[in-house]
Amino acid sequence: xxxxxxxxxxxxxxxxxxxxxxxxxxxxxxxxxxxxxxxxxxxxxxxxxxxxxxxxxxxxxxxxxxxxxxxxxxxxxxxxxxxxxxxxxxxxxxxxxxxxxxxxxxxxxxxxxxxxxxxxxxxxxxxxxxxxxxxxxxxxxxxxxxxxxxxxxxxxxxxxxxxxxxxxxxxxxxxxxxxxxxxxxxxxxxxxxxxxxxxxxxxxxxxxxxxxxxxxxxxxxxxxxxxxxxxxxxxxxxxxxxxxxxxxxxxxxxxxxxxxxxxxxxxxxxxxxxxxxxxxxxxxxxxxxxxxxxxxxxxxxxxxxxxxxxxxxxxxxxxxxxxxxxxxxxxxxxxxxxxxxxxxxxxxxxxxxxxxxxxxxxxxxxxxxxxxxxxxxxxxxxxxxxxxxxxxxxxxxxxxxxxxxxxxxxxxx
Ligand SMILES: O=C(O)C1=C[C@@H](OP(=O)(O)O)[C@@H](O)[C@H](O)C1
Ligand SMILES: C=C(OP(=O)(O)O)C(=O)O
Numbered sequence: 548x549x550x551x552x553x554x555x556x557x558x559x560x561x562x563x564x565x566x567x568x569x570x571x572x573x574x575x576x577x578x579x580x581x582x583x584x585x586x587x588x589x590x591x592x593x594x595x596x597x598x599x600x601x602x603x604x605x606x607x608x609x610x611x612x613x614x615x616x617x618x619x620x621x622x623x624x625x626x627x628x629x630x631x632x633x634x635x636x637x638x639x640x641x642x643x644x645x646x647x648x649x650x651x652x653x654x655x656x657x658x659x660x661x662x663x664x665x666x667x668x669x670x671x672x673x674x675x676x677x678x679x680x681x682x683x684x685x686x687x688x689x690x691x692x693x694x695x696x697x698x699x700x701x702x703x704x705x706x707x708x709x710x711x712x713x714x715x716x717x718x719x720x721x722x723x724x725x726x727x728x729x730x731x732x733x734x735x736x737x738x739x740x741x742x743x744x745x746x747x748x749x750x751x752x753x754x755x756x757x758x759x760x761x762x763x764x765x766x767x768x769x770x771x772x773x774x775x776x777x778x779x780x781x782x783x784x785x786x787x788x789x790x791x792x793x794x795x796x797x798x799x800x801x802x803x804x805x806x807x808x809x810x811x812x813x814x815x816x817x818x819x820x821x822x823x824x825x826x827x828x829x830x831x832x833x834x835x836x837x838x839x840x841x842x843x844x845x846x847x848x849x850x851x852x853x854x855x856x857x858x859x860x861x862x863x864x865x866x867x868x869x870x871x872x873x874x875x876x877x878x879x880x881x882x883x884x885x886x887x888x889x890x891x892x893x894x895x896x897x898x899x900x901x902x903x904x905x906x907x908x909x910x911x912x913x914x915x916x917x918x919x920x921x922x923x924x925x926x927x928x929x930x931x932x933x934x935x936x937x938x939x940x941x942x943x944x945x946x947x948x949x950x951x952x953x954x955x956x957x958x959x960x
Contacts, residue, residue: 548788548824551778551952553770555580556800557941558735561629563766564588565637565711566743567608568597572763574743576606579768583939584627591622591634595645610763612715614641614687624649624681626871626912626940628704631681632661636708639670640715641687646675648682652912655680656869660698661705667695668716692716692758700726701866706754707736713756714745722754728866731801731840738799742766769793772800773843773915774942778952779806779825780851780922783814786827795821805844808836812855833857833900842867843915845896849878850919852898853887854926865894871940872911881908881920885927905929914940921949 560580567574579585581601589599589606596616598609615638622638624631624647631649638645648654659679665672671686690712699706706724710733713720727733737747744762748755770793782789794803796818803818806825810816813830816823833855838845842864852859867874875896879889885903889896903923908930910916914937924930938945 548790549952550790550792551775553775553778553791553793554582554942554944555768556771557582557584557773558629558732559739559768559799560585561588561627561633562707562711562736562739563768564592564599564608565633566739566761567610567763567766568592569612569637569640569711569715570610570743570761570763571612572610574608574610574763575765576608577765577767578604579606580771580941582941582943583625584630584941587623587625587627588630588634591624591630594620594622595634595638596620610761612760614638614715615643615645618643619645621646622648624653626650626652628653628656628702631656632658632702632704632708633711635683635685636661636665636712639665639672639685639687640690640712642689643687645685645687646682647685652871653681657701658683660701661708664695664697664705664709668693690716692718692720694721694723696723696725698725700728701869703727703729703732706733710736710747710754710756711740713747714740714759714761716758719758720756722756724752724754728839729801729842731804734801735799739766769798769800771941772798772802772805774918775823776802776805776844776847777918777922779809779823780847781925781952782825783809783812783827783831784851784854784922784925786829788824788826790822790824792822794823795819802841802844804841805847808834808844808848811836831855833859835860835862837863839863846874846878846915846919847922849882849896849898850923853882853885853901853903853923855900858897858899860895860897862895864896871913871915874913874915877909877911877913877916878919881906881916884908885923885930903927908932910934910937912937914938914942918942918945921945925953
């Protein structure tokens with residue numbers, strides 16, 4: 548049995564940074580993720596005038612319920628969509644003139660439903676170049692609150708941003724959602740808001756957030772369930788047994804449900820209160836699976852799929868086309884390069900069984916393309932990447948960990 552130490556969750560770390568910054572008092576984040584996305588978030592907070600101290604394994608944030616200390620700031624959000632969508636929303640609740648820009652990759656990703664909702668709430672917000680994309684400018688003057696309608700069919704992050712804004716408004720927010728993807732991420736948001744003293748409620752498509760503000764706390768960040776998917780997939784493929792501590796039945800992250808996909812394919816899966824274990828059985832069945840709720844693990848499954856004994860059909864993942872790259876086409880193109888037969892539709896991908904051959908993988912600067920095809924590489928020597936370093940977004944030490952994990956000594960039973 549191998550126990551894997553998985554770095555902290557990106558989603559939980561980003562939310563904890565937002566909530567801690569908005570809270571009354573000093574918060575401590577225990578075992579936060581230190582990666583390009585979350586360091587970019589922390590540095591964005593610093594640019595806005597928040598005090599953030601980062602020691603290994605423990606970050607402290609001095610909260611400012613009134614909003615950014617800086618009267619003006621120019622914030623670069625890098626590749627992180629959580630940073631690019633959550634930070635402008637936090638700043639909008641304060642007072643000052645703030646500009647937000649992002650990497651070329653993030654500039655391409657959509658923002659319009661969120662910025663439209665902020666404008667509907669009275670925020671003076673201007674897109675400097677393309678409408679609905681970074682860069683943008685906000686002349687922040689506090690937010691009264693009220694009712695707003697949101698289409699979160701492209702990204703749940705729009706809803707998360709507005710939910711976290713709610714307690715900082717004068718009168719609270721009522722958000723009616725017309726469509727929603729990646730729903731488990733909203734559950735993470737609601738649970739974490741409550742941990743920081745807020746009282747959001749949900750009745751179907753309607754979310755109500757009273758103007759409570761937030762209270763500082765000490766928050767332990769759980770390991771990243773999307774990152775764990777590569778190690779669980781490796782276990783299912785190679786017949787090893789892999790345990791991740793800190794991701795048990797009480798885990799917040801929906802992406803832990805990826806192990807249910809592996810179970811349906813034939814792996815043994817055990818989850819207790821504190822950990823999850825996957826053991827490969829030598830059997831990997833094809834299947835049809837809806838991954839709308841857990842689409843960050845779509846590339847993991849796509850990269851594992853050629854080794855299944857029948858077709859793998861992944862459905863309802865249209866929004867993976869607006870992530871770090873168009874993930875449906877990137878997975879299809881790279882699988883074809885490996886000699887695998889693949890078809891895609893607007894919101895689906897189907898992968899036929901086959902024997903992958905060595906090839907160079909085009910990453911499109913997408914960390915998940917690298918980490919997913921590293922799984923394929925466990926049974927196909929000679930897979931290389933044009934930009935292996937892009938794993939820095941969520942797991943800077945991925946390659947060292949993977950090498951240790953897959954070295955012959957560790958592969959011995
Ligand atoms: O809220 C979050 O932390 C996230 C939500 C998901 O995005 P979408 O809601 O855009 O699918 C997920 O893909 C992303 O990695 C992190
Ligand atoms: C989609 C992702 O990131 P984000 O949307 O937070 O940039 C991801 O990590 O797979």
